[in-house]
Each structure stands twice: as structure tokens, then as C-alpha cells.
Amino acid sequence: MESDADPDKLRRRFLRAGMTVLARDGYSGFKQAAVCTEAGVTTGAFYHSFRNWKAFESALIAHWRLEATDLLVESARNVTDPHDRIDALMQIALNLPHDTERAIRSWAAVDSAVHAALTEVETARRDAIAEMGVELFGRELAERLAATSMLLLTGFENSANPSIDDFAWAMRTTTATALALLDERQVSE
Incomplete structure (x- = not known):
């Protein structure tokens, strides 16, 4: 208790x-x-x-990674339908703690340990998106979409005037375009 x-x-x-x-x-x-x-x-x-403020900072960054990446990636991996999984990934991206992440990105600019942690988080996210997109898109397109998704996320979080509506539109449009490319490939085969 x-x-x-x-x-x-x-x-x-x-x-x-x-x-x-x-x-x-x-x-x-x-x-x-x-x-x-x-x-x-x-x-x-x-x-x-x-023990001290530095220990708190380290624990906070570990907490952020767990809550805003590791647990969310695991929940998306549990979605069995590949289309639903892509939708789940988009919802995760939309619901991240963007204001916190924006602050962590600023912090990373002046703290090498936070920068390293941010790099690890971005790599983990990109790898997870690619891995979960392979079934639908194949390896090459899934990796491109993962890189594009991360560029959209980091651009949104680094924007001086971020719009969640614009971010959502960009993600939906990118995904729809990739699915259309996939459909064109399947028709031509």
C-alpha cells in the first residue's frame, strides 16, 4: 500500500x-x-x-523516455492490424507531451547528456515507426516514412508557432500519399 x-x-x-x-x-x-x-x-x-539536482535531471529524462517513447511504442506493437497500427502511431505522435518535449529540445542544446538521450529517443522512435510500417509499406518505404514522420514531429516541436491541426494534417497526408503509392505499385504488378 x-x-x-x-x-x-x-x-x-x-x-x-x-x-x-x-x-x-x-x-x-x-x-x-x-x-x-x-x-x-x-x-x-x-x-x-x-541525491542532487543532476540525479533528478537524469531520472526525469529516463522517466520521459519511458513514458513518452518506450511504453507508447510497446502499446503500438500490440495493435495487430497494420492500418490500425499506423493510426495508433499517429495518435501517439499527436498526444505526446509536446510542450515538455519542446523544452527538452532546448535543454539538449546546452546539455550533452540530454542531447544524447534525445538522440536515443529519436532513434528509438524512428526505428519503431519503420519496424511497424514494414508489413504495409516494405522496408525501404517504411524507413522513408519513419524518417519523414520524425522530421514532421521535430519540425512541429521546434516551431515558434506550432499548430497541432497542421501537424495532424501533415501526418495524415503523408500516410495517405504513401498508401496511394503502395496501391499504385500493387495495381501495376
């Missing part, structure tokens, strides 16, 4: 607060005081949960 004194529960509370602060305040506002205020606890509780 979890209690407020449960160390794992408190750590998760700090990690959720860190994600919230990044989303709300960006990397420039990502400070220990803001995280503690968001979590509703003192800095003493922070140091009870994390």
Missing part, C-alpha cells in the same frame, strides 16, 4: 512535477524551487528523494 511517505510515490510526484514545469515554464524556468512548488513539498523532501 502506498502512503505519502512512500519514497517511490514521492519520486514519481517529483518526476510528474518536473514534466509539468518543463511544459509550463520551458527549460529556462526549470528550477528546483519551481519543481518543489509544483510537487507541493519542500526542498528537504527533494533531497530525500534525489
Whole structure:
């Protein structure tokens, strides 16, 4: 049974607060005081949960990767129909914590460990999209679509004026175009 004194529960509370602060305040506002205020606890509780701020940052990036990539990729892999799987991947992309990811991208520009983690996440996402698209598109087109999907995502997240509607339209149009190419290939064979 979890209690407020449960160390794992408190750590998760700090990690959720860190994600919230990044989303709300960006990397420039990502400070220990803001995280503690968001979590509703003192800095003493922070140091009870994390050795230091760097340890918290590392745990937060690991938490982000788990929540915004690893668990989502696993859920998409469980979708058996290849068309439904592509739709699931698009929904995942649309529902990522984009404000948090935008802040992490800014953070990665000044922190080599975060940059390395971001590179790993982008590679994992691209590889998963390609892997899950092979059944429909074949290896070459699936890899191209995965690269294009990541370019759309990173462009959206790096935009000064991002529009989720434009991002969704771009993903749907890219996928529809790829499916049309596939249909043309099958008709000509």
C-alpha cells in the first residue's frame, strides 16, 4: 500500500512535477524551487528523494523516455492490424507531451547528456515507426516514412508557432500519399 511517505510515490510526484514545469515554464524556468512548488513539498523532501539536482535531471529524462517513447511504442506493437497500427502511431505522435518535449529540445542544446538521450529517443522512435510500417509499406518505404514522420514531429516541436491541426494534417497526408503509392505499385504488378 502506498502512503505519502512512500519514497517511490514521492519520486514519481517529483518526476510528474518536473514534466509539468518543463511544459509550463520551458527549460529556462526549470528550477528546483519551481519543481518543489509544483510537487507541493519542500526542498528537504527533494533531497530525500534525489541525491542532487543532476540525479533528478537524469531520472526525469529516463522517466520521459519511458513514458513518452518506450511504453507508447510497446502499446503500438500490440495493435495487430497494420492500418490500425499506423493510426495508433499517429495518435501517439499527436498526444505526446509536446510542450515538455519542446523544452527538452532546448535543454539538449546546452546539455550533452540530454542531447544524447534525445538522440536515443529519436532513434528509438524512428526505428519503431519503420519496424511497424514494414508489413504495409516494405522496408525501404517504411524507413522513408519513419524518417519523414520524425522530421514532421521535430519540425512541429521546434516551431515558434506550432499548430497541432497542421501537424495532424501533415501526418495524415503523408500516410495517405504513401498508401496511394503502395496501391499504385500493387495495381501495376
